[in-house]
Amino acid sequence: MKELIIIKMKKIVINGGRPLKGEVTISGAKNSVVALIPATILADDIVTLDGVPDISDVASLIEIMTIMGAKIERKEDSLIIDPRGVKNMPMPFGKINSLRASYYFYGSLLGRYGQATVGLPGGCDLGPRPIDLHLKAFEAMGAAMTMDGSSMKLATDGKPLQGANIYMDTVSVGATINTILAAVKAEGRTVIENAAREPEIIDVVTLLNNMGAHIRGAGTDIIIIDGVPHLHGTRHQVIPDRIEAGTYIALAAAIGEGIQINNVLYEHLESYIAKLEEMGVRMTISEDSIFVEKQTDLKAIQIKTSPYPGFATDLQQPLTTLMTQAYGESKVVETIYIERFKHCGELQRMGANIEVSTGSASIKGPSSLFGTKVVATDLRCGAAMLVAGLLAEGITEIHDVYHIDRGYAEIDQKLKNLGAVIWRETIERLQRYNNIKEK
Numbered sequence: 240m241k242e243l244i245i246i247k248m249k250k251i252v253i254n255g256g257r258p259l260k261g262e263v264t265i266s267g268a269k270n271s272v273v274a275l276i277p278a279t280i281l282a283d284d285i286v287t288l289d290g291v292p293d294i295s296d297v298a299s300l301i302e303i304m305t306i307m308g309a310k311i312e313r314k315e316d317s318l319i320i321d322p323r324g325v326k327n328m329p330m331p332f333g334k335i336n337s338l339r340a341s342y343y344f345y346g347s348l349l350g351r352y353g354q355a356t357v358g359l360p361g362g363c364d365l366g367p368r369p370i371d372l373h374l375k376a377f378e379a380m381g382a383a384m385t386m387d388g389s390s391m392k393l394a395t396d397g398k399p400l401q402g403a404n405i406y407m408d409t410v411s412v413g414a415t416i417n418t419i420l421a422a423v424k425a426e427g428r429t430v431i432e433n434a435a436r437e438p439e440i441i442d443v444v445t446l447l448n449n450m451g452a453h454i455r456g457a458g459t460d461i462i463i464i465d466g467v468p469h470l471h472g473t474r475h476q477v478i479p480d481r482i483e484a485g486t487y488i489a490l491a492a493a494i495g496e497g498i499q500i501n502n503v504l505y506e507h508l509e510s511y512i513a514k515l516e517e518m519g520v521r522m523t524i525s526e527d528s529i530f531v532e533k534q535t536d537l538k539a540i541q542i543k544t545s546p547y548p549g550f551a552t553d554l555q556q557p558l559t560t561l562m563t564q565a566y567g568e569s570k571v572v573e574t575i576y577i578e579r580f581k582h583c584g585e586l587q588r589m590g591a592n593i594e595v596s597t598g599s600a601s602i603k604g605p606s607s608l609f610g611t612k613v614v615a616t617d618l619r620c621g622a623a624m625l626v627a628g629l630l631a632e633g634i635t636e637i638h639d640v641y642h643i644d645r646g647y648a649e650i651d652q653k654l655k656n657l658g659a660v661i662w663r664e665t666i667e668r669l670q671r672y673n674n675i676k677e678k
């Protein structure tokens with residue numbers, strides 16, 4: 240018997256079209272911290288992470304690690320993690336599939352115990368999210384994969400993991416980091432070829448080397464890991480979130496009257512900033528901040544996403560909103576997630592002139608956007624909707640805001656501090672509740 244239940248959700252409401260100005264400080268990087276937290280399982284002592292963003296992905300990881308036996312204390316933006324009580328146990332399925340980055344427990348549990356039983360990861364709906372490269376690396380190091388119900392079990396036959404030479408057929412952030420997590424305490428040397436070069440990988444390697452690991456080449460496409468028997472505790476500052484920073488830069492260029500973005504590393508955004516300058520966005524770049532002036536007569540541009548240091552796939556969605564304001568026809572070619580265009584349908588409902596075909600979108604501008612009801616279909620679509628809602632005349636309602644809260648810390652307050660008129664309301668939604676057992 241299927242029953243209907245009422246669930247309470249939040250929506251963000253924006254009264255847009257108002258120029259924003261002032262300062263915003265970027266938080267720690269989501270795509271770094273979701274690997275740093277599981278990585279602490281490999282330590283034989285306490286690890287403190289500073290600059291941890293207040294986002295729901297972090298809350299989920301803290302919940303999972305606590306269930307597993309870790310002691311975690313949050314002190315302002317620091318996490319003090321004592322991993323010594325973490326048990327070698329099947330992961331709690333319920334939370335595991337709430338975020339893709341739960342796959343980092345494969346590597347860290349394998350690295351510590353030589354086995355891991357973990358539910359399959361979740362994450363944004365960007366099309367297929369395979370983990371074949373992760374599994375290929377683990378199997379090369381001696382861990383066999385079997386399915387245990389809806390969980391996947393990775394285990395060696397009691398022997399420690401062995402170092403191996405691993406070639407990544409596709410450049411993969413997750414597979415690169417997961418292989419490093421499994422390799423740091425393996426016997427012998429692991430060489431990763433065609434490794435991803437993202438700053439978040441360098442951040443994870445910095446933490447691990449400060450815990451006593453021997454890893455060289457992070458940031459290049461060849462990474463060498465020599466296994467060590469023990470990793471000790473340390474303290475580590477999370478790098479700033481380059482995707483959050485890029486989102487605020489797009490916002491400042493779209494509706495800003497002078498916005499200073501603090502805690503930004505320019506070198507993490509070089510390709511993005513180059514494309515914004517091509518559009519005619521005027522920015523003043525300092526050591527750890529960027530000032531974005533009011534923009535007029537923006538020019539259409541073409542972008543093509545690629546692995547770091549190329550144009551970040553995560554930034555094509557918020558930038559698409561800015562492109563609706565540029566004179567001419569802009570083009571986005573997506574080479575990493577070819578289905579990553581759900582935000583375009585939402586922008587079209589706000590008056591944007593966008594045509595989507597397989598793996599690309601064409602944006603004709605400028606268009607006047609008007610407020611309406613839209614849905615955050617995924618995390619970075621949510622970012623695009625925030626920029627659009629602040630830009631559009633009238634009231635915009637953004638639904639499924641839980642996606643936004645996964646990756647944008649204190650988003651409401653940060654936008655209010657810039658002068659945005661933004662608030663949240665609770666809505667009730669009827670939902671089929673089909674877990675009721677037949678009587």
Ligand code: EPZ
Nearest residue numbers: 270340369370371372373409410411412413414553575618
């Ligand atoms: C990371 O995802 C980020 N997430 C993503 O950010 C980001 O979009 C992506 O890297 C690319 O930069 C986190 O770091 C938690 P990949 P990840 O493995 O590691 C294919 C956001 O918005 N692939 O680098 O899952 C895959 O299909 C999120 O913050 C395989 O074929 O991405 C994709 O086409 C969204 N087999 C390409 O590689 C595998 O085993 C890159 O994926 C793994 C990946």
